Amino acid sequence: MITVKDLTKTFTSAAEPVVAVDDVSFSIPDGTFASIIGRSGSGKSTLLALLGGLDQPTSGTITVGDHVISSESDRALIDYRRSTVGFVFQDFNLISNMSALENTMLPMEFAKVPKQQRLARATELLNQVGLEGEKQHRRPSKLSGGEQQRVAIARSLANQPKIILADEPTGNLDSKTGKVIIDLLKSLITDGTTVIVVTHDRSLADKTDIVFELEDGQLIA
Ligand SMILES: Nc1ncnc2c1ncn2[C@@H]1O[C@H](COP(=O)(O)OP(=O)(O)O)[C@@H](O)[C@H]1O
Ligand SMILES: [Mg+2]
Incomplete structure (x- = not known):
């Protein structure tokens, strides 16, 4: 089970702070094919990076199995990224x-x-x-x-890995090939792997078990 509670990520590098992920909570059972949809800039990649232990939240918690990864040391996170997560990029x-x-x-x-x-x-x-x-x-x-x-x-x-995180894996592919890749990702969940795929293509998201929709960093569906 992946449990996300009150998760917030604020970037303060720019003149105005950006709340990329804004107080998001959800949980995903093992062996689920989940998708995250939303417009460009809605916080999808930031959320995925937090789930993958590539970045640390400003506040809130992420629990994966028995591990509260949002409060683990850098060393434990390296191990988490290497042994628990598989990444796929656009x-x-x-x-x-x-x-x-x-x-x-x-x-x-x-x-x-x-x-x-x-x-x-x-x-x-x-x-x-x-x-x-x-x-x-x-x-x-x-x-x-x-x-x-x-x-x-x-x-x-x-x-x-227990979790595959895929950030717009079909973004550079034609729609037919994109469908093939989504079906391939879906086939991976049979052995209890959780697959979370970011897309802005609603027809691809509709093939998944759970759809999370982000708008301005907030979970709206
Ligand atoms: N490293 C960063 N530093 C400052 N702002 C960032 C950074 N990464 C993302 N952002 C900002 O956070 C918001 C969400 O970005 P992102 O998660 O990449 O959205 P999406 O993947 O949905 O297009 C955007 O406003 C973006 O400009
Ligand atoms: Mg993105």
């Missing part, structure tokens, strides 16, 4: 001089998984997301956008 964020396989193995290298195991698991994950055979040895520039996002999803799954 621009794929793959490493350009590494093959699909190498990109997928990288998080396992950080987690000190032995080489043979890394290779076997990366191959299996890429097969699972539908990137097979010779394509696994290609660099990102030799793959289509949809294929690159499949690699990013395989990579996000490398360390068997």
Whole structure:
């Protein structure tokens, strides 16, 4: 279960402080496919970054399982990001001089998984997301956008995370490929993984179990 209580994030860097996430509360049971929708600037990415332990809230709490991640040390957060969360981004964020396989193995290298195991698991994950055979040895520039996002999803799954956080994963894809990627993300929840996807496409959000709608940092639905 992910429980968010009275969560607020205020940025004070600009002349006027910006309340990017404004007193938001909700909970998401394990194995849920959830979406966060809202206009540009409504606080979606900030909320996702807080859930992923990439940023700290100004106030409020985030509890993931037994961990109150909003009050954990930097060191514990590094561990949380590495072992509990998988991230997927709009621009794929793959490493350009590494093959699909190498990109997928990288998080396992950080987690000190032995080489043979890394290779076997990366191959299996890429097969699972539908990137097979010779394509696994290609660099990102030799793959289509949809294929690159499949690699990013395989990579996000490398360390068997409990939560996948995807920020506009279909933003750079045509609508047909976007649907395929959303269906792929949906298929991941079968084993109890929670998937939270940010989108501003209502038709994609309608495919999820719960839709959270943000407006000016506030949860309106
Ligand atoms: N690092 C930052 N410093 C200052 N303001 C920020 C920062 N990140 C986001 N914001 C502001 O917070 C608000 C929400 O941004 P964001 O979470 O990126 O929205 P969304 O992902 O819904 O487009 C915006 O007004 C944005 O300008
Ligand atoms: Mg955003």
